[in-house]
Amino acid sequence: MLERESIRETDAMPRSRKISLNESEPFKRRKKKHYGPCEIEFLPSVDNLVEPADYNNFTQFLLKYILNEGHLNGNGVFEPLFAGHQSLQEREETYYAKNQSLHCGFIEGPEGYPSSGFDLDEHDRAYMATCRVVVSSCIFGGSDYLRRPTKSKIGSYSKKNVCFIMFLDELTLTTLSSEGHIPDENGSVGLWRIVVVKNLPYKDMRRAGKVPKLIAHRLFPSALYSIWLDSKLRLNADPMLIIEYFLWRKKAEYAISVHYDRTCVWEEVLQNKRLNKYNHTAIDEQFYFYQSDGLVKFNASGQDPVLPSYVPEGSFIVRAHTPMSNLFSCLWFNEVNRFTSRDQLSFTYTYLKLRRMNTGRYFQLNMFKDCERRAVAKLFHHRTNGITDPPPTNLHTYKNHSSMSS
Structure with a gap:
């Protein structure tokens, strides 16, 4: 494995490729x-x-997925990380749609080291391994109320054959139980089967929530399809009808809605900084890095855009667990792990880079209208207002920046 050496990305990228982000000109x-x-x-x-x-x-x-990592070269103290220690060159190679083993979460250190996180009960793991179609969500840090799917909108077939999984940490379980949402003898509250996650892999609850959101195929190894909805949403449609409409009918393997207001990543960056959604320096480093690798403004060339929007809404995702869909999910998760937990900043970069590096090998993405998302899931406010996330502790950059050129 390549030796890692931390440097600032802004020191490594070609100066001519930097594009300033003028926050004084909204x-x-x-x-x-x-x-x-x-x-x-x-x-x-x-x-x-x-x-x-x-x-x-x-x-x-x-x-295939890397499950364990040994000690890395160097004199530093080895620390097992949930997403592993991926070098920049390794990151670059994973963007090719080919037979490969890659970093995609759930990576343990050498024997004798503590778990890297996201620990589940074996009974829950066994149940999840049986799921063929999944609807999942999560609440970590007591940040939301429990919103049950609308039973009257969900048919008997889906109630019997679809797994409805709600991931909670222990704090949230205690909070929800005090509000009357106590799991029954089967571990369920309504349609939701409650799965308690111990030892969350990140202190940042938003980043921890990206594990079930972005890499569902790792949690449900037998699943053919999965639907993700953020905890601020209540499902108001039958999962099988959702799969038919957003995937089968469109001949797509991944479906996500456009953002209701913004189309350009530049706008999304400014909005995140204006609202203090994340550490500004970390956002700048991520954004400059992406620009150095060819990210441009939405439809800046005047030609028809590759996507209808460069900013997804992101709270509702429908996936077929195909090789390309799974690869994209891993790549997107690795970007969220490497940079900021604001996944809307890395979605289009990840998609465009995957597309650019695999000419003729298509990823069938359905980026649908936001009003369609609102038709299948009712939106609520979060329990608490978010606070500015801390700077990421696992933001690593590497030499050999020339490999990032477009």
């Missing part, structure tokens, strides 16, 4: 918009619903 104010749901033409029921015969004609290759 984007034009838009007129206040009304955001609401739009009509979705779901099938009338899940009866006789069958995956189309030609649906799974996607890019094929074999992914």
Whole structure:
């Protein structure tokens, strides 16, 4: 494994590639918009619903995952990290859609070292390994209320065959139990099966929440499909109808909505800094790094954009667990691990880089309208207002920056 050597990314990147972010010149104010749901033409029921015969004609290759890491070269004290110690060159190689073993969370250190985190009860693990279709969410740090899926909108087939998993930490379980949400003898509250996570891998609760959000295929190894919804959402539609509409009908393997207001990552960066969503220096380092690797403004060239928006809303994701979908999920998670937990900053960079490095090997992404997201999941406010995240403790940069050129 390559020896790691920390440097500041801003010292390593070509000066000519930097693009200043002038916060004194905000984007034009838009007129206040009304955001609401739009009509979705779901099938009338899940009866006789069958995956189309030609649906799974996607890019094929074999992914394996690094499960353990030994000591790295150097004199530093080795610390097991949940996402491992990935060098910049290793990061670059993982963007190729090919047979490979890559970093994708759940990585342990040598024998005798403590767990790197996200510890689950073996009974829960065994149950999760049986799931073929999953709806999942999480609440960590007592940050939200428990919102149960609307039972009347979910058919008997899905109630019987879809796994509804809510990940909680022990603090949140205690808080919700005090409010009357006590798991029954099967460990469930309504449709949600409660899975308690011990030893969260990050102190930043937002970053910890990216584990079930972004790499569901690691938690549910037998799943064919998964639906993620943030804890601020309540599911108001049948999961199988959602899969048919957003994936099968569109011949897509990954579906996520556009942001309701912003289309450009430049705008998203400014908004994150204005609202103190994260440490400003860390945001700048991530953003300059992405610019040095070719990220440009949305539709800056005047040509039709590759995506309808460069900023996803991100709270609702529908996935087929195909090789390309799983690879994208790992790559996006690794960006969130390396830089900031603000996943909207890294989504488009990850997608465009994957696309650029795999000409002719397509990732079928359905980036749908935000009003469609609002039609399937009701939005609520979080229990508490967020605070500025601390600077990431695992932000590592590396020499050999030339490998990052576009």
